[in-house]
Amino acid sequence: MIRVVFFDLDDTLVDTSRLAELARKNAIENMIQHGMPVDFDTAYNELLELINEYGSNFPHHFDYLLRRLDLKYNPKWVAAGVIAYHNTKFAHIREVKHARKTLIKLREMGYRLGIITDGNPIKQWEKVLRLDLDDFFEHMVVSDFEGVKKPHPKIYQKALKIFEVSPEEALMVGDRLYSDIYGAKRVGMHTVWFRYGKYADRELEYKEYADFKINDLLELPEILEVLKDGSNKEVPADR
């Protein structure tokens, strides 16, 4: 019997990847508009490479971009990038389609809700607060705060301990087969792979750890009904 539904945050509840792409493109455009002498494609591709190498939370993307493009450091261009990036992020942050509708439905059905996410705790809370999603959740477990990343069992065990439930009483929903699905299944949780965004066709070697596969969050209430009956418990809905 499921009592708690855990969600991944990025690209499961918050439409992060789409937002980041838009923000980066607007940043490059604004840098060029303020005089950076590079064409859009060159600069954008260099930025993507840089983010790929240094990670998306690296705080000096735009400084390093200038160095990589052999341009003299110019704080005006960096500021133009930073402004456009932040303006876009603040103005265009969106929930993944049907996220709020699903959360309301699950609360209505009596489920307790939690978030298990990687990333910087303040940045992750910012997303949740900006979308006004916080009232749905009892707790958010963030890897950089706990010192352990998904799919490490400890972060899942930590979440179970906070909610005082056993793994069989918990369902994990996420877009990444490796960190979300493999990770949660290893500690004994039920798992729903949300096939969405850039990980929709990646990490397929971990597909066997998904009990269910969905393309729309609104399929979750149905799956929970199936799990309640118990009859179909071992028969994945979509494989």
Place this chain on the structure above:
Amino acid sequence: MIRVVFFDLDDTLVDTSRLAELARKNAIENMIQHGMPVDFDTAYNELLELINEYGSNFPHHFDYLLRRLDLKYNPKWVAAGVIAYHNTKFAHIREVKHARKTLIKLREMGYRLGIITDGNPIKQWEKVLRLDLDDFFEHMVVSDFEGVKKPHPKIYQKALKIFEVSPEEALMVGDRLYSDIYGAKRVGMHTVWFRYGKYADRELEYKEYADFKINDLLELPEILEVLKDGSNKEVPADR
């Protein structure tokens, strides 16, 4: 004969102090609204003390605030503070009254314009770009970029060199008697003390370095006319 007019940025062109106060108050309010168990006055005063001790560019104001208030670290509260702080800064940034009108007039009169400011180059450029003031200025000299702060002569000499003018051809306008007026006068520039904001009655021991004193930026065109005539050059307009 004046050819270049230099401006300080914070509390001379951009209404920084008023904005910072509003942003800090909104941050505390949002932290309390998201569950931080402290009353407004206690939290706000602790924040002011902290900023006083660590400086306004210290990046961990809200973390340290929780520590000082003997509260457990809570990234949700910190995020609530950060969001409200940034939202306020972005939505409420304003020019100092008559700043743009004055800049237009000075350009119309044929003067070249520059900015000499302390602070972080990216943050200073952000303010200029968000207010769309950049097209008025040929150059902004920022202390943290040059490695030397006002009132050190080097930052003023640097500005003169960039504009290729002598000190007698330059006028410095700023709200701080120490960093702006004393600093500029020491290298031989003409000086206008803009009596505005929290420094309107401070550092008065440097008052003698101000050639002129104004309460409104729109008095500048008049002063430049006086300096053009040359007749009143040694007679401060308002002392």
